[in-house]
Amino acid sequence: MSILKEDDLDFAKLHIEKYYDSDFFPKPIDFGALWASWDEVKKELLSKNVNKLTISTPRILAAPKPSGTFRVVHQLDPMDCLVYTALVSSICDKVEAARPPSAARIACSYRIEKKDGSFFASGTGYPEFTERTEELAQQFAWVLSLDISDFYNQIYLHRIQNAVEFVDGQSKVIADDIEYFLTALNSKVSQGIPVGPAASIVLAEAILLDVDNFITSNGVKHTRYVDDFRIFGSSREQLEWLLRNLTIYLYENHRLSIATEKTRIHVSAEYVSEELHNSDAEEREDILDDLDIFGPYLQDVEEADEDGAETASVGGEQDSMIDAVLSAAKTLEGSRTLDLGVARATIRTARRLSIKELVDYILKNFCFYAPVASDVFIYLDAISDAEFVKGIIGKVEAALKLNCTEHDFLRYWFTWYLSRHLKKFNSQLLRVFVYESPWLELVAIAAVEDNNLPWIRGYKNKISDHTPRERRALIYAGRILPADEREAWLKNVINNSVSKFDIWMAKWVLTL
Numbered sequence: 001m002s003i004l005k006e007d008d009l010d011f012a013k014l015h016i017e018k019y020y021d022s023d024f025f026p027k028p029i030d031f032g033a034l035w036a037s038w039d040e041v042k043k044e045l046l047s048k049n050v051n052k053l054t055i056s057t058p059r060i061l062a063a064p065k066p067s068g069t070f071r072v073v074h075q076l077d078p079m080d081c082l083v084y085t086a087l088v089s090s091i092c093d094k095v096e097a098a099r100p101p102s103a104a105r106i107a108c109s110y111r112i113e114k115k116d117g118s119f120f121a122s123g124t125g126y127p128e129f130t131e132r133t134e135e136l137a138q139q140f141a142w143v144l145s146l147d148i149s150d151f152y153n154q155i156y157l158h159r160i161q162n163a164v165e166f167v168d169g170q171s172k173v174i175a176d177d178i179e180y181f182l183t184a185l186n187s188k189v190s191q192g193i194p195v196g197p198a199a200s201i202v203l204a205e206a207i208l209l210d211v212d213n214f215i216t217s218n219g220v221k222h223t224r225y226v227d228d229f230r231i232f233g234s235s236r237e238q239l240e241w242l243l244r245n246l247t248i249y250l251y252e253n254h255r256l257s258i259a260t261e262k263t264r265i266h267v268s269a270e271y272v273s274e275e276l277h278n279s280d281a282e283e284r285e286d287i288l289d290d291l292d293i294f295g296p297y298l299q300d301v302e303e304a305d306e307d308g309a310e311t312a313s314v315g316g317e318q319d320s321m322i323d324a325v326l327s328a329a330k331t332l333e334g335s336r337t338l339d340l341g342v343a344r345a346t347i348r349t350a351r352r353l354s355i356k357e358l359v360d361y362i363l364k365n366f367c368f369y370a371p372v373a374s375d376v377f378i379y380l381d382a383i384s385d386a387e388f389v390k391g392i393i394g395k396v397e398a399a400l401k402l403n404c405t406e407h408d409f410l411r412y413w414f415t416w417y418l419s420r421h422l423k424k425f426n427s428q429l430l431r432v433f434v435y436e437s438p439w440l441e442l443v444a445i446a447a448v449e450d451n452n453l454p455w456i457r458g459y460k461n462k463i464s465d466h467t468p469r470e471r472r473a474l475i476y477a478g479r480i481l482p483a484d485e486r487e488a489w490l491k492n493v494i495n496n497s498v499s500k501f502d503i504w505m506a507k508w509v510l511t512l
Helices: 006-018 030-036 038-045 078-089 092-098 126-139 157-167 172-185 198-217 236-254 268-276 279-290 315-333 340-352 358-364 370-383 386-390 393-400 408-425 428-435 440-450 453-465 468-480 483-496 500-511
Strands: 059-064 070-075 112-115 118-120 142-147 221-225 228-233 264-267
Touching: 006 030, 006 038, 006 078, 006 118, 030 038, 030 078, 030 468, 030 500, 038 078, 038 500, 059 370, 059 408, 078 172, 078 198, 092 112, 092 157, 092 198, 118 198, 126 142, 126 221, 126 228, 126 268, 142 236, 142 268, 157 172, 157 198, 198 221, 198 236, 228 236, 236 264, 264 268, 315 340, 315 358, 340 358, 340 370, 358 370, 358 393, 370 408, 386 408, 393 408, 393 428, 408 428, 408 440, 428 440, 440 453, 440 468, 453 468, 468 483, 468 500, 483 500
Parallel strands: none
Antiparallel strands: 059 070, 112 118, 142 228, 142 264, 221 228
């Protein structure tokens, strides 16, 4: 049993402020209350052993993938996200130190460098992965390509404990705390780490240390990007033997399995020409070269625009970037499945440079862009001034009627976006959609945007009937009450609530 360290909590705060709590969900407003009472929050989290902290069930939704299937994604309660990020902050440097050196280009993904709120060094590592693949393909006649099936959700939690203890023999207590935390988060199920928090990437890399070591110890060369492995050998028989043994090793030691549909042994030269240098791959590289380069975080840094991140603000340069973005969109739509990397780079470039011309492409093909819904709605949110919204009301209403928006993940993002701009849209259809949403924390945002006094008055005297997340949403919506009514109600919450988080929320709202 251990107690979190103050510098790890401070890192967690900076990380969440600067980046995100989950790259599959919008950041909850609740964090504003935690930052406003940060000294009290730290005092609370530093007052107990990790296994004495209250841990809540995360939000879990199914996010669409380009293949038409879904992945389970998570959003932790804000306090849990702080704890999780702080726990991983305490061991991330040791995880990196135990990995193969970056110069070896074995583990190309997510090189860890804890700095300025980030867990990761700049760059994605994917170009290094591709370059190393080509180098090894010239040296060896055969290549085995494979990845691990449903990797994050299948990770055995006791192996997380083993991996953390392995990187530092002195960190058994922290290793035990991480296993305890994740088991509690999973309602006592001993398998699966949350998909969404950046901290999970660090733990996944810790697990893969063992797999890298196993492959290397069998006398073959390999490179990987997360759980996408390319393993090289002098003969097909050698790689068949390795595949059999790796399959058994992953199962017996990690309860992981290889994705059979993505596993093949190729002639190296054919693999390079067919997978890396086919016309689609080369076109993809050309597109990415024309667009802004994105880093290891799936959502952009929120402060990027304020800090003057790369912009092409005038004249021909801006026109050139508009052309590049629209050209990329046309290429995407000519594909059978969405290329996630190109789609994200295209949308983020449009967002950063306030290129509004991309919106028509997205709204006309909304279901096609569903796998990058977070980028789509963050982009729309950034460019939705009143004049722009007037021109897209009909298109947004049409998109909302599509079959894909029946999925909770897309409805959640759609509700978040509309709740922040409801007054601008001035649409009864969209208004009804938002206020009938099952996610009270999003409806509360709309009520504030809409200055909907009857809505909050209808809820405020029943606050105890709701979940902790919903209670905080109602407290936040209390900011629109007339001053005397607001002060009386929120002071009553402060004096009578048993939840410190509710109290911090009420104190924060009183200052807004």
